[in-house]
Amino acid sequence: MQTYFILAVQAGLAAALAWLAARGLLGKEDPTFAPAAAVGVIASAIGNHARRAVELVSGVGLGVLVGDLLIGATGTGAWQTGVIVFVAIAIAAAVRGTGALMVQAGGTGVLVATVSPTNPDLELPRTLNALIGGAIGLLVVLIIVPLNPMRTLRRVADPALGTFAAYMTTAAQALACRDACAADELLDEMRAAEPELDRLDEVVIAADEVARHSPLRWRRRRALAAYSQGVEHMERAFRNSRTLVRRLGTAVREKEPVPFELPAAIELYGEAIRMLHREYLTTKEPVGARERVLAAVREAGKACRQDIGFCGTIVVSQLRTIANDLLRATGVPRNEARRMVRRAAAGYG
Known part of the structure; x- marks a missing residue:
C-alpha cells in the first residue's frame, strides 16, 4: 500500500x-x-x-x-x-x-x-x-521522489524466497514421513507459485535501475547487484526443485529405501535459501549460504553411498544440480561451483 x-x-x-x-x-x-x-x-x-x-x-x-x-x-x-x-x-x-x-x-x-x-x-x-x-x-x-529500491524488493523477495525455502522444508518432511500425497500437493503448489519468482526478476531489474540512476539510492547498488546476479540462478534452482519433488514422490510410492540423510539434505537447502536472502540484504559475502549448500551435498552423498533406489538416485543427482544453481547465486563462478559440488559429494568439500 x-x-x-x-x-x-x-x-x-x-x-x-x-x-x-x-x-x-x-x-x-x-x-x-x-x-x-x-x-x-x-x-x-x-x-x-x-x-x-x-x-x-x-x-x-x-x-x-x-x-x-x-x-x-x-x-x-x-x-x-x-x-x-x-x-x-x-x-x-x-x-x-x-x-x-x-x-x-x-x-x-x-x-x-x-x-x-x-x-x-x-x-x-x-x-x-x-x-x-x-x-x-x-x-x-x-x-x-525515487522509490526505496530495497523496500520495494523486499516486498516481493521476502514472500517469494521464503516460500521457496518453505517448500524445501515441506519436501523434506514429505520424504521423511513417506507421504506421497503431501509431495503431490507440494508439486501443485510449486507450479502455481512460479509467477512469484518471475515477478522477483522484474522487480530486481526495476530496483537496480533506480539504484544506478538515482543519486539518493546509490548506496543500495551493492546489495541490488548481488540480487541482479543471483536471481537467474535462483529461478533455475526453483525449477529444478520441482523435478526433485516429483521424483521423491515417486520414490515414496515405489517404497524405495530412504536414508535419513536424504531429507536432511533437502532441509539444508531450505536453510541455504533463507540465509542467502539474509546475506543479500546485508550485503555480506554469502559464506553461510555456501556452507549450507555444501553441507546438503555431503548429506546427499552419504545417502547415495547407502541402499537407495532408482528414484532416490535421481533425487540425489537433482540435489547436486540445485546445489550448483545456488552456489552460482552466491557469486561462485561456474567451473568453481562444479568443482565444489564434486568434492562435497565425494566427502572432501
Missing part, C-alpha cells in the same frame, strides 16, 4: 511539473500531452524505467503525428479515428515495436482524434509536449 501511495505522489507531482514546464517552454494554452506522458512514465515504475519511458514517449509522439496528419487530410469522425489507430499501430508494428509502444501509439491517436483540437499547426508542439512530459516523469521517479 505504501508503494502505491508513493506512486500516486510521483504521478501527481510529475503531472503538475510537466504541465508547468510545457506551458513555460512552449507557451501553449493546452499542454495536454506533457502531463499524460509524465503520468505514463510513472505508471512504468514497476518495470524498466528507461526502456519503458522511451517506448511511451515514442508511442505518444507517433500517435500525435499520425493523428494530426490524418485529421488535417480527412477531418474527424468515427472512420477517421479507426484509420488513425490502424496506421499508428501498423507503423509501430512495422518498426518491431513492443506491445507498450503499439498501445501508446493507438491510445494517443484516439486522444488526438476525439479530444484534442484540430489544428495542423500543433504537430510539433504536441510532440515536444510528450518529450517534456517523459523527461519530467523520469526526473521525478529517479531524482526527486
Whole structure:
C-alpha cells in the first residue's frame, strides 16, 4: 500500500511539473500531452524505467503525428479515428515495436482524434509536449521522489524466497514421513507459485535501475547487484526443485529405501535459501549460504553411498544440480561451483 501511495505522489507531482514546464517552454494554452506522458512514465515504475519511458514517449509522439496528419487530410469522425489507430499501430508494428509502444501509439491517436483540437499547426508542439512530459516523469521517479529500491524488493523477495525455502522444508518432511500425497500437493503448489519468482526478476531489474540512476539510492547498488546476479540462478534452482519433488514422490510410492540423510539434505537447502536472502540484504559475502549448500551435498552423498533406489538416485543427482544453481547465486563462478559440488559429494568439500 505504501508503494502505491508513493506512486500516486510521483504521478501527481510529475503531472503538475510537466504541465508547468510545457506551458513555460512552449507557451501553449493546452499542454495536454506533457502531463499524460509524465503520468505514463510513472505508471512504468514497476518495470524498466528507461526502456519503458522511451517506448511511451515514442508511442505518444507517433500517435500525435499520425493523428494530426490524418485529421488535417480527412477531418474527424468515427472512420477517421479507426484509420488513425490502424496506421499508428501498423507503423509501430512495422518498426518491431513492443506491445507498450503499439498501445501508446493507438491510445494517443484516439486522444488526438476525439479530444484534442484540430489544428495542423500543433504537430510539433504536441510532440515536444510528450518529450517534456517523459523527461519530467523520469526526473521525478529517479531524482526527486525515487522509490526505496530495497523496500520495494523486499516486498516481493521476502514472500517469494521464503516460500521457496518453505517448500524445501515441506519436501523434506514429505520424504521423511513417506507421504506421497503431501509431495503431490507440494508439486501443485510449486507450479502455481512460479509467477512469484518471475515477478522477483522484474522487480530486481526495476530496483537496480533506480539504484544506478538515482543519486539518493546509490548506496543500495551493492546489495541490488548481488540480487541482479543471483536471481537467474535462483529461478533455475526453483525449477529444478520441482523435478526433485516429483521424483521423491515417486520414490515414496515405489517404497524405495530412504536414508535419513536424504531429507536432511533437502532441509539444508531450505536453510541455504533463507540465509542467502539474509546475506543479500546485508550485503555480506554469502559464506553461510555456501556452507549450507555444501553441507546438503555431503548429506546427499552419504545417502547415495547407502541402499537407495532408482528414484532416490535421481533425487540425489537433482540435489547436486540445485546445489550448483545456488552456489552460482552466491557469486561462485561456474567451473568453481562444479568443482565444489564434486568434492562435497565425494566427502572432501
